[in-house]
Amino acid sequence: MNLALKDIRHGLFRFVLTCFGLGLLMTVVLAMIGIYNGLVADALAIVKAPAADVWVVEAGTQGPFAEASSIPPDTRDAVARMPGVAAAGAITYQTLEASHAGRTLRVYAIGYELGRPGGPEQIAEGRGIATSHFELVADRKTGLLVGDTLRLGRDRYSVVGLVEDATNTGGDPAVYVTLADALSIQTKLDPAAARVQAARGAEPVKRPTVAAVIARMEPGADVGLLVATVRQWKHLGALTEAEQEELLLVSVVDKARRQIGLFLGILLTVSAVVIALIIYTMTMEKLKQIATLKLIGAPDRTIIGLIVQQALILGGSGWAIGLALILTVKDNFPRRVELEPFNAIVLAGIVFAVCLASSGLGVRAAMKVDPATALGG
Amino acid sequence: MALGDILIEVTGVAKHFGEGPTRVDALREVDLTVRAGEVIALLGPSGSGKTTLLNVIGCILAPSAGRVVLDGEPVFDGKWLRRDLRRLRLDKIGFIFQAHNLLPFLTAEENVAVVLDLAGWPPDKGRARARELLEYLEVGHRAPAKPALLSGGEAQRVAIARALANRPRIILADEPTAALDSKRAGLVMDLLRKLATEQEACIVTVTHDEKIFDRFDRLIHLRDGRLADA
Structure with missing residues (x-):
């Protein structure tokens, strides 16, 4: 009993x-x-998403996630020419706020070069970005649907595809745009600000920079050699994928x-x-x-x-x-x-x-x- | 009535609580023998040692001195002679309480069967024995009822069935009729006497209920821890 x-x-x-x-x-x-x-x-998803072997960032920083990093876009050409590098792409990250369906939408905008590393690996719905301008691929958590439009900076973008589980460490959902568009969002001033800049004799647009250049290595290529070489250039830093993940876990x-x-x-x-x-x-x-x-x-x-x-x-x-x-x-x-x-x-x-x-x-x-x-x- | 074997033999039992100026002698040199078939009452004012003696016979309380033999087995002689006192109680002693003390989460039948379950009876045989006892005590129709739904008399009869379930030869009852009217009290005592005769058991009852004094073979008076007369 x-x-x-x-x-x-x-x-x-x-x-x-x-x-x-x-x-x-x-x-x-x-x-x-x-x-x-x-x-x-x-x-880790945001670090793993581009499937990069090496992250080239601004010297003395632990960017682009743990610290801000800013390097010239043409750094990509120098990295791509290095021995053992299969592909390289410049990439930008910026947090933006946009208005959508009557609410403020906070997104993590990732700018990447079409046909180069850094873009979304798997499209859950719709398609990837196919044109140079004004298309974006968004994470489902944004609430955006394929066919929706979203104003980022001074331009309006069409949602052509959706991805899943792409958010930054703060939980903001990601949107992917082309690097050109990302730099435009980053640098283009509104007309009033441009006029003030012009009146001061300064350039009407800010100089574009990218957050990092990511490199994928050929099979069997020495990742350590590339990292050591980039670090010798003094004005740039380099982190392996594992270092980037470790850094993110420790610092962020x-x-x-x-x-x-x-x-x-x-x-x-x-x-x-x-x-x-x-x-x-x-x-x-x-x-x-x-x-x-x-x-x-x-x-x-x-x-x-x-x-x-x-x-x-x-x-x-x-x-x-x-x-x-x-x-x-x-x-x-x-x-x-x-x-x-x-x-x-x-x-x-x-x-x-x-x-x-x-x-x-x-x-x-x-x-x-x-x-x-x-x-x- | 022909009396049978000696079932309870208490010799020179003493029990004191505390030491020095706070010492209280609850029992002093108590000798008592109870035979099979006997129904006896322990009487006395509050603090006279009735419950202490019942606890000693029930192997709940160790005496300070003396010897206790139950059903021919010496169980205490200056110290407990058995370690498994609960098993001893399960096998030899049945308890009937003033407030029946049925387990509220078990039905009447389960309250009886639980003793047999503890004694290691197979569940189906235990249930059959429980039903048989409840029928015998005329509460078989209340077998599926929980204690909260039983009347005072029904609950007490279920408690008696539980006390008898494992066929103990010593039944200790603490004010078993306190919660019953005089008619019911008489019926319960008649029932206990009948069971004592049929099962060759003895019944030791602590009571203050004068209405049932005539139901006992012996009235044992206790005063200040001593047997006053027997």
Whole structure:
């Protein structure tokens, strides 16, 4: 006879409500894990997207993601001529705000050279950019549809394709435009500003620069040699793909990781305290029944089983409800929530351990109960 | 009535709580023998040692001195002679409480069967025995009901069925009729006497209920931890 299940069935509504409350707490824990994963995935996705072997950036900077980097566009020609380089492309990144469907849309504009590295690798819907000007490919999270138009800078662009999971570390969705258009957005002044510049005798347009030049190497080519050569030029710096990813994780994601990690630690502690309190309270409510069980001859393992099984059922149900809830709502979060099966399994392990430890308090109280308390009124 | 084997033999049992000026002697040199088929009552004012003696016989409380033999087995002689006292209680002793103390999350039938489950009976045999006992005690129709839905008399009869489930030969009852009217109280005591005779068991009852004094074979009076008369 399973006393734990019988007791749960006796107070089913209350138990389900408790499980649901715990489930909501687990939802928050899983959401935090998912947000952290999403943060890392977003950060790395933008680095991995161009499939570059080497990033050539402004000397003395750790650009273009961790720091601003600004180099002349013709740097691409010099890099492309280097031995072992299969393809090179100049690339720009800038955060812009545009108005769309009555709301302000914040986008991460990536300018790349058509036919060269830096553009979107996979188009989820529509097509890639085919003309030199006024076309863009947007991430789905922008809410833009193929055929929509969007004003960036002083020009209007047509959405010709959509991609997925292209966002910057801040979670802003990306839009891809040609390098020419990106430089135009970057440099073209509005008429009033241009007139002022002209009156001052200055050039009416700003000098265009790119954020980086990315290079793809031929199979078997020495990446280290290219990096060392570029660094010798003094006015340029170079980072390998692995260095770029490491840099991004350390400088950009690390603080967020620590912040979320701390928050996660607090949440898990709160969950542990809540589970312990629930189990302790459930046990305290049953002290007279436990005394009766002891008096009629129930061994300790029956009483411990009653408490521990209820604790594990509570924790397991809370975990399952939390998992089901987060999987249902995760796509409604403004930031990407990425959950791996590994995360859910690790949390299950933590919940299991917390339930076991928490039930220790209840078991301790139960073991202290004197069977004689069952006698009398 | 022919009396059978000695089921309870308490010799020179003493129990004190605390030491020095705060010492309280709850039992002093108590000798008591109860045979199979006997129904006895422990009487006395509050603090006289009735419940302490019941707890000692029930192997819930270790005496400070003395010897206790239950159903022919020495269980205490200056110290417990068995480590598994709960198993001893399960096999030899049935308890009936003042407030029935049924487990609220089990049905009447399960409340009886749980004892047999703990004793290692196969579930189907345990259930059959529980039903048989409930039928015998005329509460078979209430087998699927939870304790909250039973009347006081029904709940007490279910508690008696639980106490008898594993066929113990020693039944200890603490104010078993306190929550019942005089008619019901008489019926419960008649039932206990019948069971004691049929199962060759003895029943030791702590009670203040004068209405049922005539149902006992012996009235044992306790005063200041000593047997006043027997």
